[in-house]
Amino acid sequence: MQCPEARDALLEIITGRTPPDLRRAVAVHLADCPECRAVAGELEETAALLRAVPDPAPPEGFWPDFTLRLEERIREPVTVGGRLRRWFRTPPSLVPAAATAAAALVFAISSVVLRPPLPPTAPSPAALVAPYITDSMRALMPHLDEAVQIWQSGLGAENAEPLLEPLPQAP
Amino acid sequence: MDQEDAALVEAFKRGEESAFTALVIKYRETVYRIARRMVANHEDGADITQEVFIRAHRALPRFDGRSHLRTWLYRITVNLCLDYQERRNRHPWVDLEEITAEAPVETGPVAQAEAEATRQAITRAVAVLPPRQRAMVTLRLYQDLPYGEIARIMGCSEGTVKATMFAALRKLRGLLATEWSEKR
Numbered sequence: 006m007q008c009p010e011a012r013d014a015l016l017e018i019i020t021g022r023t024p025p026d027l028r029r030a031v032a033v034h035l036a037d038c039p040e041c042r043a044v045a046g047e048l049e050e051t052a053a054l055l056r057a058v059p060d061p062a063p064p065e066g067f068w069p070d071f072t073l074r075l076e077e078r079i080r081e082p083v084t085v086g087g088r089l090r091r092w093f094r095t096p097p098s099l100v101p102a103a104a105t106a107a108a109a110l111v112f113a114i115s116s117v118v119l120r121p122p123l124p125p126t127a128p129s130p131a132a133l134v135a136p137y138i139t140d141s142m143r144a145l146m147p148h149l150d151e152a153v154q155i156w157q158s159g160l161g162a163e164n165a166e167p168l169l170e171p172l173p174q175a176p
Numbered sequence: 177m178d179q180e181d182a183a184l185v186e187a188f189k190r191g192e193e194s195a196f197t198a199l200v201i202k203y204r205e206t207v208y209r210i211a212r213r214m215v216a217n218h219e220d221g222a223d224i225t226q227e228v229f230i231r232a233h234r235a236l237p238r239f240d241g242r243s244h245l246r247t248w249l250y251r252i253t254v255n256l257c258l259d260y261q262e263r264r265n266r267h268p269w270v271d272l273e274e275i276t277a278e279a280p281v282e283t284g285p286v287a288q289a290e291a292e293a294t295r296q297a298i299t300r301a302v303a304v305l306p307p308r309q310r311a312m313v314t315l316r317l318y319q320d321l322p323y324g325e326i327a328r329i330m331g332c333s334e335g336t337v338k339a340t341m342f343a344a345l346r347k348l349r350g351l352l353a354t355e356w357s358e359k360r
Contacts, residue, residue: 016338017323020316020345048342051349055317058298061212063222072200075226079233 006034181245213314214257251329254311261307301351309344
């Protein structure tokens with residue numbers, strides 16, 4: 006038996022039930038392989054520790070209530086709204102946090118909706134250029150829009166320093 | 177499929193609602209234990225357990241019996257727990273300490289307090305595992321399911337389950353060793 010095979014079998018032995026012949030084969034391998042012996046020790050100890058944790062049990066009187074509530078839920082007609090509600094339902098332990106997040110969201114939206122209107126701003130460079138670009142120019146230069154976009158992200162950006170004099174008023 | 181389960185499923189398909197109640201009574205505690213080991217607290221474990229049986233009730237008329245009813249139910253359970261975990265990961269403000277908060281250290285003999293501290297350390301270490309690893313550890317070590325059945329529940333190969341279990345046990349060992357060395 007080689008190490009990979011032995012370690013595969015070790016998992017079977019340590020975490021479950023194994024036929025005696027497999028156990029014997031693994032024992033023979035472990036006798037000659039200190040590395041696998043160390044791994045076996047680690048796995049066995051960890052599995053034993055994990056198994057020592059008792060099964061979680063619900064509080065007293067939980068099951069009769071559970072069955073009643075389950076029967077009620079099963080009898081409820083299934084509506085699209087109900088399904089959506091369940092789908093979006095937050096685990097109960099998250100309710101306080103979800104309520105805080107919802108309140109923060111309402112506050113953020115209301116502060117945007119209720120704030121006074123912003124003062125009028127100067128037209129953007131793109132708006133200034135737009136009247137000068139005609140259909141015939143577009144037909145001649147199919148990549149013109151792309152070029153304008155590149156310009157807008159660089160020299161034509163709203164906060165870019167102007168290199169040239171402002172354009173004359175459009176006709 | 178288990179003969180008793182097959183008979184109950186057939187009876188349910190014929191319209192006998194009490195057959196479903198019998199299935200609930202047979203499997204509710206195991207489903208709860210799996211869910212409870214996967215999620216943070218009793219309430220969420222109980223919610224998932226209820227949802228498992230509601231889904232089972234809806235889908236059972238279409239259950240073809242090719243797999244064990246148990247495998248089918250555990251698959252629903254694990255999938256719901258993984259969904260829950262995903263939702264929880266989107267809300268990282270929930271503290272992992274909640275997991276152990278239900279079992280305070282009892283006042284009493286030193287040995288009892290130490291045993292409780294060990295239990296809490298193990299529970300915390302298991303909670304750190306990625307959800308799929310936690311599911312496999314739960315199904316193997318606590319439900320004693322064969323690797324083949326765990327593979328069917330998890331929707332992967334038996335080799336993947338074994339490799340994941342191996343990695344999970346070694347990781348748990350590392351986590352526990354770190355925790356205990358910090359305390360000493």
